[in-house]
Amino acid sequence: MAKRDNISMSVIRRLPRYYRFLDELLRSGIVRISSGELASRMGLTASQIRQDLNCFGGFGQQGYGYDVAKLFGEIKSILGVDEGYPAIMIGAGNLGRAVSIYISGSGKPRGFQLLAMFDKSPKLINTCYNGVPVLNIDDIEQFCRENSPKAVFLCIPSEGTKQLIDTLYDCGVRYFWNFSHFDIAMKYPDAVVENVHLSDSLMTLCYHITHTDTSETDS
């Protein structure tokens, strides 16, 4: 696999889409595809696809197009989806449980292996959810020192993240999948944070309804 530095975030963010589309093509038994055909399925242009994939060394062959299985394998390896990086989940409530099932219960490799979930609720501590133990949040520091999780998934309110983030950072964690609203990157600029802001997304939808409806009434 060829590697390049300075790949733009917009290219990186498109990689998972390539991965999904190629996975679907493979499942439909399609063995090769032109950049034009792939572009039309993905809602991109052929030249954008060629440019994107050139960042990683190309993979296409003129007049033949892309070998779907090979390209899928390359992108899978670029993403590191099979790596199984050790991770822990903070919060074993509804969202935490749903996300944990998503990561380890679907049978699809997601790049991570969930070692444990942590919660403060006595009802949840020392239970097991879908094969993953739920531990006491008070033991998180010791657990991190002993197990060196690569990533932490935060499915708790922002106040909880605020209280825990220094401990997690001090234990060496630099990768966060953050469902809380606490701005980790503002406090620790060297942390890599993927935020999932459910409420922002929902409120944006709400805004559109409010304003489309208003303008319909106005006219």
Add this chain to the structure above:
Amino acid sequence: MAKRDNISMSVIRRLPRYYRFLDELLRSGIVRISSGELASRMGLTASQIRQDLNCFGGFGQQGYGYDVAKLFGEIKSILGVDEGYPAIMIGAGNLGRAVSIYISGSGKPRGFQLLAMFDKSPKLINTCYNGVPVLNIDDIEQFCRENSPKAVFLCIPSEGTKQLIDTLYDCGVRYFWNFSHFDIAMKYPDAVVENVHLSDSLMTLCYHITHTDTSETDS
């Protein structure tokens, strides 16, 4: 509330952040704030904040700053968070249930009122989850005709969305909160879609671990 047309998506996407930060300020008992102080808390610049809020008519007063409660109320009303738009959820699995709790179980207004959840699993049909009935997916068309949900939340795999989307669109639904990977906006460009792509976000995190770690090993 002053209204302006042609407000850019980046301004609209910042509104929920203003809402959250102002909510927090209110809870901390802060009654007024300068654009500079708000900017520093939000990681923006004061001039960006003034520009953003000017899109909706200003709200600030020179030498005084912003009245927190008033600004919060204005942004709440711009977003329509109190409207309680009727909505339905497709998929009552782990993710659907977690999202339903998020919408109607937290006590916070989220802009929507969840009328029902739909699933195909006989184990779930005709149960009730957190006060929301789980109905048979086969009855969705009739339900939509009778209840005119404004928005549909899709917590199912992309294949399910592909099968249902025409029915939902034909029933008049134009607003979608889409956790599946089916590209609704490509098929129906006039639909308003907020996508939450959990796997893309997680794979992006995975990419960063894979590549940061690789470069560390290389050096």
